[in-house]
Amino acid sequence: MNTFSKKAPIRVAVTGAAGNIGYALLFRIASGQMFGPDQPVALNLIEIEPGMAALRGVAMELDDCAFPLVAEIVQTSDLSVGFKDVDWALLVGSVPRKQGMERADLLGINGKVFVGQGKAINDYAKSSVRVLVVGNPCNTNCLIAMKSAPNIPDEQFFAMTRLDENRAKTQLAHKAGVAVKEVSELCVWGNHSPSMYPDFENAKIGRSKVTDVILDQAWLRDTFVPTVGQRGKAIIDARGASSAASAANAVVDTVRDLSNPTRGDLHSVCVISNGEYGSPAGIITSLPIRVDGAGKWRVVEGVKLSDYAKEKIAASNQELLEEREVAFGQLGLSI
Numbered sequence: 420m421n422t423f424s425k426k427a428p429i430r431v432a433v434t435g436a437a438g439n440i441g442y443a444l445l446f447r448i449a450s451g452q453m454f455g456p457d458q459p460v461a462l463n464l465i466e467i468e469p470g471m472a473a474l475r476g477v478a479m480e481l482d483d484c485a486f487p488l489v490a491e492i493v494q495t496s497d498l499s500v501g502f503k504d505v506d507w508a509l510l511v512g513s514v515p516r517k518q519g520m521e522r523a524d525l526l527g528i529n530g531k532v533f534v535g536q537g538k539a540i541n542d543y544a545k546s547s548v549r550v551l552v553v554g555n556p557c558n559t560n561c562l563i564a565m566k567s568a569p570n571i572p573d574e575q576f577f578a579m580t581r582l583d584e585n586r587a588k589t590q591l592a593h594k595a596g597v598a599v600k601e602v603s604e605l606c607v608w609g610n611h612s613p614s615m616y617p618d619f620e621n622a623k624i625g626r627s628k629v630t631d632v633i634l635d636q637a638w639l640r641d642t643f644v645p646t647v648g649q650r651g652k653a654i655i656d657a658r659g660a661s662s663a664a665s666a667a668n669a670v671v672d673t674v675r676d677l678s679n680p681t682r683g684d685l686h687s688v689c690v691i692s693n694g695e696y697g698s699p700a701g702i703i704t705s706l707p708i709r710v711d712g713a714g715k716w717r718v719v720e721g722v723k724l725s726d727y728a729k730e731k732i733a734a735s736n737q738e739l740l741e742e743r744e745v746a747f748g749q750l751g752l753s754i
């Protein structure tokens with residue numbers, strides 16, 4: 420354990436730790452960018468058996484960074500070891516869609532994985548554990564893990580739309596010719612899929628509404644919204660590989676912002692819906708949240724949605740209901 424911090428380590432499990440996002444993520448957690456520069460961390464790195472050799476290499480590199488904040492590195496494919504006493508479970512690993520595989524097949528295959536991980540989290544993690552699902556389809560995977568962990572409160576499960584929020588902020592900043600830090604209050608609503616809705620109507624540039632700065636409504640609706648939705652594909656086309664560094668960055672942003680009071684902005688996180696803004700109760704959908712001074716997250720109240728926005732959000736939530744029906748049907752889970 421490092422000598423300059425007397426804090427107890429935060430124990431973080433990362434599944435798919437030898438994958439592309441894992442490789443971009445672990446070094447940022449270890450260097451203090453997720454939990455702060457004086458917060459020790461213990462890393463529980465989880466892989467499936469075929470990934471264990473690569474994981475050993477990743478762990479060797481972590482060792483070779485001599486990060487002073489790293490208290491311990493555990494490498495395992497055993498979920499009872501990997502989730503033991505963890506404070507955070509970052510569920511990144513999942514089976515990619517292969518040629519000829521239907522979306523329904525993918526939901527079923529990954530669903531089984533997230534049943535197993537949810538059960539193990541339920542049985543071995545701290546009861547205060549917080550779970551962030553990144554592996555796709557992340558909203559439905561998160562719902563399945565949540566259902567499989569009945570002893571962990573639903574409010575402790577999250578899925579990631581922060582990458583979409585960050586992408587949307589940058590698109591607006593480029594269009595307006597301002598620095599990205601000028602763009603705030605941008606919520607991505609719905610499913611982490613091309614159907615998501617990045618709400619430009621309530622977002623701000625400086626103190627102005629985006630729609631008062633970018634007057635080209637056609638660009639906002641017909642270029643901006645699909646560009647954000649299709650950005651993942653654009654990166655695969657350009658790079659020949661899927662977004663990993665920016666996804667890892669969004670994981671760091673999400674966990675950091677869920678761990679600290681929100682100042683002057685809001686953030687997009689997929690959380691359990693209690694019917695807010697007409698979203699179907701019981702699904703994991705992206706909503707605008709803020710964290711209060713006591714560390715509790717809440718859905719931001721009073722956002723005014725236009726009919727256009729409501730329609731987009733409803734369509735994305737409908738997709739989530741359909742994903743749930745297919746996955747739960749295959750897994751024999753009840754709603």
Ligand SMILES: NC(=O)c1ccc[n+]([C@@H]2O[C@H](COP(=O)([O-])OP(=O)(O)OC[C@H]3O[C@@H](n4cnc5c(N)ncnc54)[C@H](O)[C@@H]3O)[C@@H](O)[C@H]2O)c1
Pocket residue numbers: 434435436437438439440441465466467469470511512513514515532552553554555556557579580581582583611661662663666
């Ligand atoms: N929510 C988001 O914004 C977002 C953004 C980008 C990527 N993703 C998703 O994140 C996931 C990971 O992406 P990647 O680029 O790192 O993929 P990758 O294929 O490079 O790595 C995935 C890793 O997970 C491991 N793995 C597979 N099943 C596992 C299991 N059951 N338990 C533990 N490990 C397992 C694999 O061995 C592999 O090392 C994908 O599902 C991707 O679609 C989500």
